[in-house]
Every structure is written in C-alpha cells, then in structure tokens.
Amino acid sequence: MPSSVACACVCSMVQQCCSTSYETASGRCILNKRTSPETETADNSNVMMKIPDSISNHQPKDCSDLPPCTKSGVFEIYPDGTNKIDLYCDMDTAGGGWTVAVGPMGNDNLHILTKARNYVMRFEMQDFENNTAYAEEYQSFRVNNEASKYTVSFTGYMGTAGNGFENNNGMKFTTRDRDNDLHMYHCGLGQQGAWWYNACSQSTLNGIYKPEGTTGAKIIYWKTWRNTTLKATGMKIRPIN
Numbered sequence: 001m002p003s004s005v006a007c008a009c010v011c012s013m014v015q016q017c018c019s020t021s022y023e024t025a026s027g028r029c030i031l032n033k034r035t036s037p038e039t040e041t042a043d044n045s046n047v048m049m050k051i052p053d054s055i056s057n058h059q060p061k062d063c064s065d066l067p068p069c070t071k072s073g074v075f076e077i078y079p080d081g082t083n084k085i086d087l088y089c090d091m092d093t094a095g096g097g098w099t100v101a102v103g104p105m106g107n108d109n110l111h112i113l114t115k116a117r118n119y120v121m122r123f124e125m126q127d128f129e130n131n132t133a134y135a136e137e138y139q140s141f142r143v144n145n146e147a148s149k150y151t152v153s154f155t156g157y158m159g160t161a162g163n164g165f166e167n168n169n170g171m172k173f174t175t176r177d178r179d180n181d182l183h184m185y186h187c188g189l190g191q192q193g194a195w196w197y198n199a200c201s202q203s204t205l206n207g208i209y210k211p212e213g214t215t216g217a218k219i220i221y222w223k224t225w226r227n228t229t230l231k232a233t234g235m236k237i238r239p240i241n
C-alpha cells in the first residue's frame with residue numbers, strides 16, 4: 001500500500017456501512033468482499049476518503065478490532081501484535097466481534113489474548129434437532145500460560161444452556177495424553193477429549209463426533225442442556241468494553 005493512501009468508507013446509513021482496501025494494480029480503493037454492500041457504488045468520490053496510515057496499518061489483535069460492519073469470515077489476526085494467524089471472525093452473533101477459538105486458535109493464543117484484555121467466553125451448541133443454546137462465562141475469562149498447564153479462570157454465567165462449565169473454573173487443561181485433572185483416573189482418556197476437566201466435567205466440546213442419540217462418556221456434551229451427543233459446537237471470545 002502506498003504510504004500516503006489508505007481507504008475507508010463514509011457510512012451515511014447503517015445499511016451503507018462498509019470497509020475497503022487499496023488495490024495496488026488498479027490504484028483504487030475497492031470495497032472489501034466481506035463487507036456490506038458487496039458491490040461498489042457508482043460514485044466513488046462520495047464513498048472513499050483518505051484516512052491516516054496509522055489506521056490502515058492497524059493489525060487487529062482480535063476480531064473486535066475489525067472495522068464496523070465487517071462481515072463474518074477468515075481474517076489475518078495478530079494476537080501478540082507480531083505473529084499473524086488466520087482466524088474466523090463471527091461478526092453476526094450477539095453484536096459480532098467474536099474471535100472463534102478453534103483450529104489454529106490454540107491455548108497459547110487464548111493465553112496471549114486473555115492476559116491483555118478482559119474477555120467473555122461464549123460456548124455455543126446445537127443438537128441433532130437443530131435446537132441451539134449458549135453459555136457465556138462472564139468477566140475475566142482467562143487461560144493461563146503453558147507452565148500452569150493452561151489453567152482457566154472466570155467469573156459469572158449467563159445463557160440458555162445452563163452453567164455446564166461451572167466446575168471447570170480453576171482447572172488445568174487435560175488432553176488424551178496428559179492427565180492434569182483431579183480424577184483418580186484420566187478424564188481425557190476415559191472421555192477421549194481435551195478439556196479443562198475437573199473430575200471430570202459437566203461439559204466437553206472437544207470430544208469425538210458421534211451419531212445422533214449417542215450417550216455415555218465419549219461424546220461431545222453439555223450436560224446441563226443435553227445428555228446426548230451434540231451435533232455442532234462453538235467457542236468464541238470477545239473483550240468486554
């Protein structure tokens with residue numbers, strides 16, 4: 001991007017909200033394909049304006065740093081301000097700005113983010129009849145560092161799924177090959193999951209995907225909502241304020 005040129009939209013109406021990027025080949029500002037409206041308006045001069053480089057060079061630390069009205073999609077995020085990873089941003093659910101904590105978003109990145117800001121974690125789930133529910137662990141959701149075995153902490157709860165994460169507060173992260181839980185046996189092995197097990201848990205969203213109606217331990221579950229295995233789940237974080 002040329003040092004003197006950057007792009008932004010003037011949003012005269014909510015429906016006209018958009019964001020842009022500078023296309024070097026054409027030398028023009030173009031509307032971001034993930035934003036709304038999806039087509040460029042006829043009169044560019046009324047839509048585009050120059051903004052300071054400090055904004056154009058901005059590297060979002062999480063999805064809440066993206067411009068207003070950005071559509072959901074995969075974006076380049078810099079959790080530690082330096083290293084870039086591609087993460088999915090949910091810009092639709094409950095006001096948007098959610099950084100989806102799956103795939104490349106491991107516990108190290110959750111630690112980097114949650115030590116810097118005060119986050120809400122939102123757990124989402126769907127059963128095989130396509131009913132949905134959520135649980136938000138409010139205020140100061142934090143994943144500690146690797147040395148602490150990624151101990152999780154948080155306060156508060158609200159949601160429709162019940163507080164299935166309640167007894168995970170203060171727990172270390174257990175995987176199938178690392179028993180950090182409080183059970184005399186190994187929750188991660190017995191349940192074939194990776195979670196902040198206590199002894200063991202009312203919830204685990206990283207279990208093995210099983211057919212509709214499956215019960216037992218080795219499933220994806222949130223037992224304050226459903227006893228059977230879940231069809232789809234999500235984990236996403238967003239800063240408070």
Ligand SMILES: [Ca+2]
Pocket residue numbers: 179180181182183184185186187
């Ligand atoms: Ca154990």
